[in-house]
Amino acid sequence: MRGHSILIASWALAVSIILNGRQLCSGCFLEEKHALLDFKASLDVTTNAHLILSSWTGKEGDGANDDCCTWERVRCSNITGRIVELHLSDLRENMSEYWYVNINISTFIPLKDLRALDLSYNLFQGEVTGCRNWAKLQNLKSLYLGHNFFHNNIIPCITAITELKRLSLVDLDLEGSFPIEDFKRLEKLEFLDLSYNQLSGSLSFKGCRNWAKLQNLKSLYLDWNKFNNSIIPCITAITELKRLSLSYLDLEGSFPIEGIFTCYL
Ligand SMILES: *[C@@H]1O[C@H](CO)[C@@H](O)[C@H](O)[C@H]1NC(C)=O
Ligand SMILES: *[C@@H]1O[C@H](CO)[C@@H](O)[C@H](O)[C@H]1NC(C)=O
Ligand SMILES: *[C@@H]1O[C@H](CO)[C@@H](O)[C@H](O)[C@H]1NC(C)=O
Ligand SMILES: *[C@@H]1O[C@H](CO)[C@@H](O)[C@H](O)[C@H]1NC(C)=O
Numbered sequence: 238m239r240g241h242s243i244l245i246a247s248w249a250l251a252v253s254i255i256l257n258g259r260q261l262c263s264g265c266f267l268e269e270k271h272a273l274l275d276f277k278a279s280l281d282v283t284t285n286a287h288l289i290l291s292s293w294t295g296k297e298g299d300g301a302n303d304d305c306c307t308w309e310r311v312r313c314s315n316i317t318g319r320i321v322e323l324h325l326s327d328l329r330e331n332m333s334e335y336w337y338v339n340i341n342i343s344t345f346i347p348l349k350d351l352r353a354l355d356l357s358y359n360l361f362q363g364e365v366t367g368c369r370n371w372a373k374l375q376n377l378k379s380l381y382l383g384h385n386f387f388h389n390n391i392i393p394c395i396t397a398i399t400e401l402k403r404l405s406l407v408d409l410d411l412e413g414s415f416p417i418e419d420f421k422r423l424e425k426l427e428f429l430d431l432s433y434n435q436l437s438g439s440l441s442f443k444g445c446r447n448w449a450k451l452q453n454l455k456s457l458y459l460d461w462n463k464f465n466n467s468i469i470p471c472i473t474a475i476t477e478l479k480r481l482s483l484s485y486l487d488l489e490g491s492f493p494i495e496g497i498f499t500c501y502l
Contacts, residue, residue, distance in 0.1 A: 265306045269348055274295045285330045290308075329358075336360050342365065342371050354379070355379075356385065362386045365387055371394050379401075380405070384407060387409045388409065389411055396423060401425065404423070408434065410434065420447075432462065433462075448472070449476070455477055456479065457475065
């Protein structure tokens with residue numbers, strides 16, 4: 238009899254765990270679905286609205302469409318049922334003008350297992366808010382933000398995501414000296430693409446030593462920036478580097494530029 242009630246108790250516990258998290262009928266977590274719908278609403282689309290994320294509908298009892306894991310550009314974990322990847326690049330559907338959108342990072346916070354977020358090629362203009370909450374996306378390993386107009390204000394936001402392994406900041410209108418002081422926190426970074434910005438390198442010796450903290454960095458793309466030769470000693474401080482791209486910079490001297498290869502050969 239005692240064994241029986243323990244069995245019932247553990248059954249009840251299991252059921253309540255399931256009900257607390259996953260919504261049994263709809264197939265995806267309700268709070269995650271709402272987060273996606275909030276993001277879609279924030280896009281505030283007027284032209285081609287029926288084409289942009291058209292499978293993202295909120296109607297209850299809408300058959301397959303109600304399960305946000307089946308929505309376009311969304312990938313869920315087979316194990317947890319949570320969203321792990323969001324591929325939201327190039328959403329514009331022939332919109333030729335820049336797209337004025339205020340991205341609210343807080344919108345993504347319910348996606349606790351999010352590992353990859355791609356917002357690239359949207360030509361988003363506007364503010365990025367809720368930035369401090371980015372630190373809560375502690376499972377985020379890949380972040381692709383390229384080809385938007387986020388400017389330098391995006392940098393303090395990104396450097397809060399300390400688990401990042403892959404980061405693309407291509408063509409974001411970043412300018413001035415590269416804030417390595419902030420980036421040194423991203424010790425797990427393996428891939429960093431900073432190309433097509435106006436970054437320069439007034440890199441002090443101290444700044445250079447900070448590059449050495451990026452000890453997992455294997456690929457570094459710096460093309461089409463304003464870095465000059467003063468960046469070279471800094472690059473040589475990154476000991477694990479396997480891929481390095483330096484085209485269209487303000488480098489001078491004959492190739493191979495002294496210093497770059499001596500460290501690896
Ligand atoms: C889930 O399983 C399918 C089919 O086995 C597989 O193609 C897909 O990659 C898996 N998804 C994830 C996120 O692992
Ligand atoms: C987008 O542009 C392409 C090429 O001009 C065209 O074939 C397609 O129909 C357009 N799509 C929409 C939704 O307007
Ligand atoms: C951002 O989203 C959060 C959560 O949905 C909300 O509380 C906050 O007011 C939003 N901030 C802005 C500036 O819209
Ligand atoms: C390199 O760039 C930095 C900052 O942009 C500047 O201070 C420095 O004079 C430049 N060095 C050379 C050799 O041009």
